[in-house]
Amino acid sequence: MATESEEGGLVFHPMDQFIVTPLFGDDTIHWYTPTNVTLWMALTVLGIFALLVLGTRGRAIVPTRVQSIAELAYGFVHKMVEDVAGKDGLKYFPYIMTLFMFIVFANFLGLLPMSFTTTSHIAVTAVMAMGVFLTVTILGFVLHGASFLKLFWISAAPLPLRPILALIEIISYFVRPVSHSIRLAGNMMAGHAVIKVFAAFAAIAVISPLSILAITAIYALEVLVSFIQAYVFAILTCVYLKDALHPHH
């Protein structure tokens, strides 16, 4: 990734790894063009299918290794949804399980060398966050009608303060999908850009062992961050869902 330009000095492009390129050699990208993004999203879905469907094919009472991993994942998300959103939140468990598994697999597949992290693009995470936001808002209005707006009217505050607090609450409610999406995309993009920058330093022979050690350390951090960001996305979805199901403070 590091090249020498005509002026001397190193020029490297760590953000080139996030460019969307068509798979088959054209230069224009239509909505139907297979790109590296669609390839890695398809691999994510195949990976999830392989783990959850093919792994539990045998339905053994004493689970095999793959079945046991699938059961662990299922139990983990199920417990999280039940703890945070309550028993009536379990109706939305398939949606949250889909979100969590997609983000975990997409993040982990992005850690393979020469691969592409689909969740590092705002386009991907913004659609997921908008989906969560629209689901939660529409659910709140369908379940509670106009009294869903009581979410913004803090009755525990003194009366003159309530309109200002309501304004602040409404603004922070609309900022939720923004922070929800940027958190995941920013974490993924930042992690991979840092790895690429350290990798560019490995071209300088004197510090290349240090650079490779740094890449290993950052890679370990990225494995942890990939899982934690998927967990945080899912658990924040559960928290917003709980707000929609039970809007009284």
Next chain:
Amino acid sequence: MEGDIVQMGAYIGAGLACTGMGGAAVGVGHVVGNFLSGALRNPSAAGGQTATMFIGIAFAEALGIFSFLVALLLMFAV
């Protein structure tokens, strides 16, 4: 030249944007430190609150990531 000054401004801005990550580091350390001090006083109640700790860490770290994103955008996308 016009392009050079814009480029210099972008690089200086990228360096300044990195100071935001110091606040994020203090915030995350604050959350985890408070969790640890509470957990060492009441270990049996600590397990149930690790989820809350992770949510707190995510919120505090997100703002540091926002500032790093601004720095990256200024460096490579301006």
